[in-house]
Amino acid sequence: MRKCTPPYVCRRGCDIGEGWGAVGHPTLPWLGGLWQVGGMTDLDGIDRAILRLIAADSSLSLNDIADRVGLTATPCWKRIKRMEEAGVIRGRVAVLDADKLGLPVSVFVSIETADHSAEWLARFATTIAATPEIVGAWRMSGDVDYLLHVIVPDIAAYDGFYKKLIGAVNLRNVSSRFAMERMKDGPLPL
Secondary structure, three states: EEOOOOOOOOOOOOOOOOOOOOOOHOOOOOOOOOOEEEEEEEOHHHHHHHHHHHHHHHOOOOOHHHHHHHHHHHHHEEHHHHHHHOOOOOOOOOOOEEEEOOEEEEEEEEEEOOOOOHHHHHHHHHHHHOOOOEEEEEOOOOOOOOOEEEOOOOOHHHHHHHHHHHHOOOOEEEEEOOOOOOOOOOOOOO
């Protein structure tokens, strides 16, 4: 057995053997200090605890996070930095209350298109990026092609959004579902 060495440095400091050694790390892709396994980043329990804390309250100080996970500030900061560099942490945001900001109407818009060309997709992506009412957008499998999450102040504003959307890109079908109540809005299940 030998100690992990670059480019296969195991952040746990474990020993590895040839090929798939004791824990298999030598053949796994290295991603900014984290192992990438089948598209999923290998995180230990402390990393996940840090992520849960940040996801629940991104305003926590480094010292608060470190205390809660049982680390000192420096190793905690290094873990956070490593997860930022690997793209696990993409940013930190404040969660705003849409109702208190005068944006109480949440609409889920299913879109079907007959055109799946690269040109159409580019125009659609540009429209989505330029439309602030769209707060989430997904390409789907199944009976709809895209699902948009739209937030507006009222039905009249949604109608304006709808007219702008159908004027910007050709769509075969648009179906809107208005949310009656938000029952859950939580962090990722880490």
